[in-house]
Amino acid sequence: MSRLRRRSLTLAAALCSATISLSALMAHPTISYAVSYEGTTFEIDGTYSDINAAVQEVQRQASDILGVELPLAEEVTVTPHFGQGDTTAQELPEALLMSVDGIAAGCGLYLDGSLVAAAPDRETAESAVSSLLDEVPAGQRNAHYADEPELREGYYPEADLVSGQELEAAIGSEFTIISTSTLITETLVPYTTIYDVDEDAYEEEMKPTLISRGSDGVLRSEYEITLENGVETGRVLKYLDVISEMEPEVIAIAGNPGSRYDSKGYYLWPVSGTVTSGFGKRNISGGTSNHRGLDIAAPAGTEIHAADGGVVMTSGKHDSYGNFVQIKHDNGDITLYAHMKKRLVSVGDRVAQGDVIGLVGSTGQSTGNHCHFEVRPGGGSPVDPLKYLPKEQTQY
Numbered sequence: 001m002s003r004l005r006r007r008s009l010t011l012a013a014a015l016c017s018a019t020i021s022l023s024a025l026m027a028h029p030t031i032s033y034a035v036s037y038e039g040t041t042f043e044i045d046g047t048y049s050d051i052n053a054a055v056q057e058v059q060r061q062a063s064d065i066l067g068v069e070l071p072l073a074e075e076v077t078v079t080p081h082f083g084q085g086d087t088t089a090q091e092l093p094e095a096l097l098m099s100v101d102g103i104a105a106g107c108g109l110y111l112d113g114s115l116v117a118a119a120p121d122r123e124t125a126e127s128a129v130s131s132l133l134d135e136v137p138a139g140q141r142n143a144h145y146a147d148e149p150e151l152r153e154g155y156y157p158e159a160d161l162v163s164g165q166e167l168e169a170a171i172g173s174e175f176t177i178i179s180t181s182t183l184i185t186e187t188l189v190p191y192t193t194i195y196d197v198d199e200d201a202y203e204e205e206m207k208p209t210l211i212s213r214g215s216d217g218v219l220r221s222e223y224e225i226t227l228e229n230g231v232e233t234g235r236v237l238k239y240l241d242v243i244s245e246m247e248p249e250v251i252a253i254a255g256n257p258g259s260r261y262d263s264k265g266y267y268l269w270p271v272s273g274t275v276t277s278g279f280g281k282r283n284i285s286g287g288t289s290n291h292r293g294l295d296i297a298a299p300a301g302t303e304i305h306a307a308d309g310g311v312v313m314t315s316g317k318h319d320s321y322g323n324f325v326q327i328k329h330d331n332g333d334i335t336l337y338a339h340m341k342k343r344l345v346s347v348g349d350r351v352a353q354g355d356v357i358g359l360v361g362s363t364g365q366s367t368g369n370h371c372h373f374e375v376r377p378g379g380g381s382p383v384d385p386l387k388y389l390p391k392e393q394t395q396y
């Protein structure tokens with residue numbers, strides 16, 4: 001059919017022809033229209049305006065689908081003729097749309113209302129949607145789409161229809177599949193160390209001692225992992241079991257640095273008793289003398305204590321001091337204890353503050369049982385011991 005011929009049978013011409021044949025139409029109860037497009041003719045029962053509306057609608061839809069303005073209405077010819085048609089005006093749009101070049105029926109797959117891709121049929125689309133879920137690796141459970149793919153049957157550009165395999169690829173890149181899996185881990189809990197401190201002990205005398213050996217614990221954790229397209233996006237701890245308890249290591253250590261014999265840097269009273277004579281000038285029978293220490297009276301046999309820790313530098317007998325002991329302290333100070341009934345330490349002995357070094361007596365130049373106590377800073381001349389002793393006498 002020539003282009004010219006077809007133009008003579010456009011809609012307007014057909015309408016004209018229908019008006020002219022009005023009398024003939026009245027005489028016959030049935031009239032139908034031959035609607036031709038691209039070499040296909042449909043025999044339509046219906047009014048001309050229904051057919052016109054259907055053609056306009058198909059032109060709009062086809063242009064929409066293909067994305068170009070189609071002059072479809074111009075290319076459709078409608079010719080009235082007598083007799084029953086075989087297609088209704090309602091069926092015309094679908095039939096006509098199918099005959100448009102480049103348009104085919106298919107099943108589109110939509111995400112949030114937007115077309116992702118279209119397959120030739122619903123079965124292909126459904127199988128692509130479900131096979132992606134089936135491909136989730138063993139060990140992952142509850143596989144589902146974050147947004148369920150929506151399938152819509154309709155008409156699509158024929159060139160855009162894809163195979164099932166291509167559709168799967170499109171779904172894989174556009175849709176999110178959520179699944180869960182279980183992860184079990186075992187964690188080592190390193191043992192801790194507890195120091196059992198002996199407050200009375202000194203480091204020099206008490207080396208750290210292992211009381212009980214530590215052992216690491218093991219924890220078993222079970223997590224539920226959430227995956228999006230196979231990648232972990234979150235985990236929740238479901239169970240926590242103690243496979244083996246952590247046992248701390250216990251080590252006994254001394255609570256004091258150095259040695260118990262170290263000087264503490266302050267003095268205690270060597271004996272508790274009455275101070276019968278202070279340091280300095282005093283009257284004695286026949287004149288005055290310079291008293292070099294402090295006399296503390298106490299019953300014979302009372303224990304005499306080292307005023308501070310140190311090393312015994314003298315333990316001997318002297319005409320004036322009688323039995324006496326000198327202790328050298330760490331800072332070089334010397335303390336002296338005289339008139340002892342008995343000395344209980346020897347030269348070179350180490351003594352701790354408070355250790356008993358002798359017993360009160362009245363040996364040497366003495367008029368009664370007492371301890372004569374001297375303090376010699378830096379080993380030099382004696383000074384007033386009261387400047388070094390605490391106000392309160394030390395009670396033993």
Ligand SMILES: [Zn+2]
Nearest residue numbers: 293294295372
């Ligand atoms: Zn004295």
